Amino acid sequence: MAKGSSDILFDRADRRSETAKINSERAVAELRYGRPVLLRFETGTVAVLALDCVAPDDLRRFRGSGPDRVSLYLTAYRARSLGLSTLGPVALAIGAADFETVSRLAYGTKAASDVEWRPAPEWSCLADLASLALLLPAFLCRQALPGDPAFAGCLSLGADELREAMAHEARFSEIARTRVPLRDVTAETRFVIFRGGLAQRDQLAIVVGEPDVSRPVPVRIHSSCITGDLFASLKCDCGDQLREGLQLIAQRGGGVLLYLDQEGRGTGLAAKMRAYGLQHAGFDTIDADAELGFEADGRRYGAAVSMLRALGIGAVELLTNNPAKIAALEAAGIEVRARTAVLGAITAENRNYLVTKTRRGGHLLDWPAIAANHG
Ligand SMILES: Nc1nc2c(ncn2[C@@H]2O[C@H](COP(=O)(O)OP(=O)(O)OP(=O)(O)O)[C@@H](O)[C@H]2O)c(=O)[nH]1
Ligand SMILES: [Zn+2]
Numbered sequence: 001m002a003k004g005s006s007d008i009l010f011d012r013a014d015r016r017s018e019t020a021k022i023n024s025e026r027a028v029a030e031l032r033y034g035r036p037v038l039l040r041f042e043t044g045t046v047a048v049l050a051l052d053c054v055a056p057d058d059l060r061r062f063r064g065s066g067p068d069r070v071s072l073y074l075t076a077y078r079a080r081s082l083g084l085s086t087l088g089p090v091a092l093a094i095g096a097a098d099f100e101t102v103s104r105l106a107y108g109t110k111a112a113s114d115v116e117w118r119p120a121p122e123w124s125c126l127a128d129l130a131s132l133a134l135l136l137p138a139f140l141c142r143q144a145l146p147g148d149p150a151f152a153g154c155l156s157l158g159a160d161e162l163r164e165a166m167a168h169e170a171r172f173s174e175i176a177r178t179r180v181p182l183r184d185v186t187a188e189t190r191f192v193i194f195r196g197g198l199a200q201r202d203q204l205a206i207v208v209g210e211p212d213v214s215r216p217v218p219v220r221i222h223s224s225c226i227t228g229d230l231f232a233s234l235k236c237d238c239g240d241q242l243r244e245g246l247q248l249i250a251q252r253g254g255g256v257l258l259y260l261d262q263e264g265r266g267t268g269l270a271a272k273m274r275a276y277g278l279q280h281a282g283f284d285t286i287d288a289d290a291e292l293g294f295e296a297d298g299r300r301y302g303a304a305v306s307m308l309r310a311l312g313i314g315a316v317e318l319l320t321n322n323p324a325k326i327a328a329l330e331a332a333g334i335e336v337r338a339r340t341a342v343l344g345a346i347t348a349e350n351r352n353y354l355v356t357k358t359r360r361g362g363h364l365l366d367w368p369a370i371a372a373n374h375g
Contacts, residue, residue: 017168024165025199027157028133034058038144038156039125047144047151048073048126051106052135056099062140064150070094072102073120073139075127078293084117091120091141106138107274107292109281125159128166130293132199134268137293165198170302172196172203174310180206184243187250194307201261205307208246209254213312216337218255220245220319221304221329223262226269235276236353237344245319245342256311258304265289266299284356296361301328308334321357321364343370 027037031050039046049062051072063070071091074082079090092115094102105111130137144151172194180191187209194203211217222229222245228238242257249255264272271292278288286296305328308316315335318326319342326336341364346354357363 017164020161020165021168021198023155023157024129024132024162026155027129027162028199030155031129031133031135036062036151036154037129038151038154039123040156040158041121041123042159043121045144045146045156046123047142047148047154048129049140050130050133050135051103051138051140052130054140059099059102059140062142068093068095069142071120071141072105073123073126073141074106075137075293075295077290077295078106078138079117081287081290082111082117086117086119088122089120090117092117094140102140107136109278109283109291123159125162127293127298128162131266131298134270136271136274169198170196170300170306172303172306172310175202182246185246185250187254189246192311194303194310196306197303203261203303203307204259205311206246206257206259207254207311208249208257211254211256211311211313213314216315216317216335217313218249218252218319218340219308219313219316220249220255220257220342221260221301221325222257223260223265223299226263227272234347234349235279236350237346240344241342244344248319248340248342252317255317256308256313258307260299260301260303262299265294265297267292267294284360285353286356286360297324299324301325301332305329305332305334321366323362323364339364341366341369346370 030037032053034049034053034055036047036049039048049058072094073091074089076087076089079086079088084090092105105115126139127137173196174192175195176193177190180189182189185208190207192205192207194205222242225236225238227233228236229242232239245257249257263269264275267289271294274292275288278291279285283291289296315337316329317338317340318329318336319340320326321341326339329336343366354365358365
């Protein structure tokens with residue numbers, strides 16, 4: 001049969017942003033399997049490995065015959081928690097250090113800050129990749145030459161491609177809608193599932209009653225918290241806020257609760273549990289995250305905006321204590337006409353968490369109202 005353009009069933013050449021997304025997702029998968037990814041910058045190519053996903057043997061292979069070529073790259077947040085004066089990310093030539101030493105330098109609470117850290121380039125794509133992959137943002141890096149045989153089978157991703165993928169990440173469309181009766185909500189509730197974004201995670205909107213979209217719609221944007229929402233953990237106020245949020249929406253005659261797949265303020269369940277470990281050792285919720293390399297709150301709300309738009313909602317009464325959520329919606333053109341506090345409950349175990357959110361996170365917690373609400 002003659003070869004012609006009609007033979008091509010999947011021509012992606014003209015779908016740049018889709019290709020960028022697919023490549024970015026492939027890079028996430030490679031990193032999670034402990035394999036190197038070749039990151040292309042304007043200044044050259046760097047092979048990177050996510051430390052969170054590698055074993056001692058992977059480090060040995062990555063070093064190859066040139067132990068001096070491998071550096072450990074850490075974020076500015078980790079650098080600051082190490083007490084380094086630099087405000088940017090840092091790197092360290094790891095030489096022949098063993099895997100345990102490298103891990104301790106990356107995450108340890110008593111990691112030596114007297115080793116020779118140097119300022120590193122602002123490769124924000126590394127923090128972005130870690131965030132998409134739900135991995136701790138610590139990377140092993142090694143310069144790679146074009147066609148380097150050591151990395152012949154590795155995926156190559158342009159930093160610009162990842163940037164483009166992130167810019168287009170928040171396009172969600174409805175894929176399923178069905179009634180799910182809830183024990184504590186008398187109004188009819190429908191679960192609407194949206195698909196899109198990077199890493200293709202499905203997101204949930206719970207539509208309560210028949211919201212009137214010609215007026216500001218009561219909306220709660222709730223980040224998932226398996227420990228609090230599902231198991232009633234005493235360490236946070238999430239479960240109470242989830243249930244109160246739904247009830248408030250029902251009392252107002254209808255609205256929407258967006259249940260975002262953003263465990264641990266977007267860092268993922270594994271990182272959140274490691275942060276809890278650090279909290280048991282005395283760190284507060286923000287410092288524990290910084291110790292692992294995370295900023296105070298890196299959540300993105302593009303998915304929420306996209307879902308609200310798809311539901312025909314342009315103005316909301318937002319049920320939250322978190323000003324960042326208000327700012328994110330307004331920046332995206334969704335009007336926040338009013339804010340209503342969601343009180344939750346104070347427990348001996350979550351008091352420090354709530355104090356830190358108020359003092360350091362800028363949350364608008366109404367302490368007397370919470371105390372009055374829950375006795
Ligand atoms: N990293 C980290 N995440 C936590 C911790 N405690 C709770 N979380 C997460 O924090 C998020 C809380 O989300 P939300 O319920 O939306 O709360 P919020 O940002 O305080 O905003 P509002 O409740 O709307 O005022 C969830 O993703 C939890 O899993 C913690 O100590 N560390
Ligand atoms: Zn919680």
